[in-house]
Amino acid sequence: MKTAEKPQLAPVPLLDLRKQYGLFKKEVGQAIERVLESQHFILGEEVQAFEKRAAEYCGVRHAVGCASGSDALFLALLASGIRLGDEVVTVPFTFFATAGAIVHAGATPVFVDIEPGTFNMDAGQLAAVLARRPKVRAILPVHLYGGCADMDAIVELARSRGISVIEDAAQAIGAEYKGRRAGGLAELGCFSFFPSKNLGAFGDGGMVTTNDDGLAEKLRSLRVHGSKKKYYYDAVGVNSRLDSLQAAILRVKIEYLDGWTEGRRRNAAHYTRKLDELGAPVTVPEAAPYQTRHIFNQYTLRAPRRDELRQALTAQEIGTEVYYPLPLHLQKCFASLGYRAGDFPESERASREVLSLPIYPELSPSELDRVAGAIAEFYQG
Numbered sequence: 001m002k003t004a005e006k007p008q009l010a011p012v013p014l015l016d017l018r019k020q021y022g023l024f025k026k027e028v029g030q031a032i033e034r035v036l037e038s039q040h041f042i043l044g045e046e047v048q049a050f051e052k053r054a055a056e057y058c059g060v061r062h063a064v065g066c067a068s069g070s071d072a073l074f075l076a077l078l079a080s081g082i083r084l085g086d087e088v089v090t091v092p093f094t095f096f097a098t099a100g101a102i103v104h105a106g107a108t109p110v111f112v113d114i115e116p117g118t119f120n121m122d123a124g125q126l127a128a129v130l131a132r133r134p135k136v137r138a139i140l141p142v143h144l145y146g147g148c149a150d151m152d153a154i155v156e157l158a159r160s161r162g163i164s165v166i167e168d169a170a171q172a173i174g175a176e177y178k179g180r181r182a183g184g185l186a187e188l189g190c191f192s193f194f195p196s197k198n199l200g201a202f203g204d205g206g207m208v209t210t211n212d213d214g215l216a217e218k219l220r221s222l223r224v225h226g227s228k229k230k231y232y233y234d235a236v237g238v239n240s241r242l243d244s245l246q247a248a249i250l251r252v253k254i255e256y257l258d259g260w261t262e263g264r265r266r267n268a269a270h271y272t273r274k275l276d277e278l279g280a281p282v283t284v285p286e287a288a289p290y291q292t293r294h295i296f297n298q299y300t301l302r303a304p305r306r307d308e309l310r311q312a313l314t315a316q317e318i319g320t321e322v323y324y325p326l327p328l329h330l331q332k333c334f335a336s337l338g339y340r341a342g343d344f345p346e347s348e349r350a351s352r353e354v355l356s357l358p359i360y361p362e363l364s365p366s367e368l369d370r371v372a373g374a375i376a377e378f379y380q381g
């Protein structure tokens with residue numbers, strides 16, 4: 001007698017960029033062709049046109065393209081005058097580049113813990129840190145997973161101290177805080193166009209936004225070694241430019257961004273509804289009332305027995321990721337900062353509990369149901 005075999009289900013990868021490529025393939029092809037015909041590959045008209053559109057999209061006066069999100073952070077720190085011996089406050093529960101850029105700028109990262117609900121900087125703890133650290137010159141909150149940090153509270157604390165705030169909005173293009181877009185909520189905003197971001201290039205790319213004309217001028221100079229006039233240098237900058245090809249591609253893709261974001265938000269609502277219906281004992285993402293538009297670069301659960309759940313999903317070819325498994329204060333390269341396990345309990349707990357699910361806009365309702373069903377089944381088993 002034949003045994004009943006489980007039907008073979010199609011894999012659900014964490015992200016499949018091929019699913020969106022068909023949508024703009026022709027337009028991007030034409031844009032690339034236009035750049036190739038011009039044989040102009042560095043900055044130039046394409047970059048200027050993209051910067052103008054991106055600034056408008058983020059609701060700011062200026063956008064300055066650069067080579068990556070990591071460079072955007074570094075350039076923003078340099079432009080705001082951070083130098084050797086300064087301290088910059090950020091969170092330990094973020095991608096490495098946030099703190100890496102602080103070190104590259106010659107400063108020391110000082111960590112404050114996250115709030116458990118949003119995974120973002122805890123403004124209450126920030127106040128306490130600022131009160132005892134006179135060398136802090138800037139605050140670098142992160143809008144993790146595509147939801148904004150509590151910026152009013154953070155900016156108010158910075159103003160009272162006379163220091164700058166730089167948003168790490170690498171994961172948050174188009175995210176809104178009380179109706180205002182990420183990148184325009186402080187002095188400077190930093191974005192990444194890494195391919196997995198909601199607005200991804202065909203390689204690396206980044207951007208800094210600001211409403212301050214003086215800072216914009218500094219950024220434009222710092223990304224070309226610190227020169228305003230060719231071969232004359234007012235500051236020591238770096239080589240960090242957005243390629244014309246990437247700008248031409250991003251000019252096409254930015255027009256699709258709101259549609260993709262709506263798709264991600266729809267998928268997030270679908271997961272939340274389905275996981276609740278199925279009674280899965282996970283904690284779904286919670287948006288604080290001030291996060292008026294979460295863009296779900298990631299849809300991140302807190303899951304009991306997270307690693308076992310992940311293994312079970314992998315066995316069913318469902319892609320997941322842990323952003324991030326070890327908080328920065330416990331990374332080997334930051335040992336000299338003197339932090340210990342237990343210093344930031346919420347960041348440490350998050351790194352043990354979080355699991356990000358596939359959330360890209362092209363996922364079908366049945367794929368979402370399959371992922372939610374597999375999660376519920378794991379806990380019933």
Ligand SMILES: Cc1ncc(COP(=O)(O)O)c(C=O)c1O
Pocket residue numbers: 068069070071094095097098142168170171191192193194204205206
């Ligand atoms: C929060 C955060 N900051 C900074 C970066 C750095 O961006 P990039 O990879 O473009 O250098 C990223 C990208 O992964 C990020 O997620």
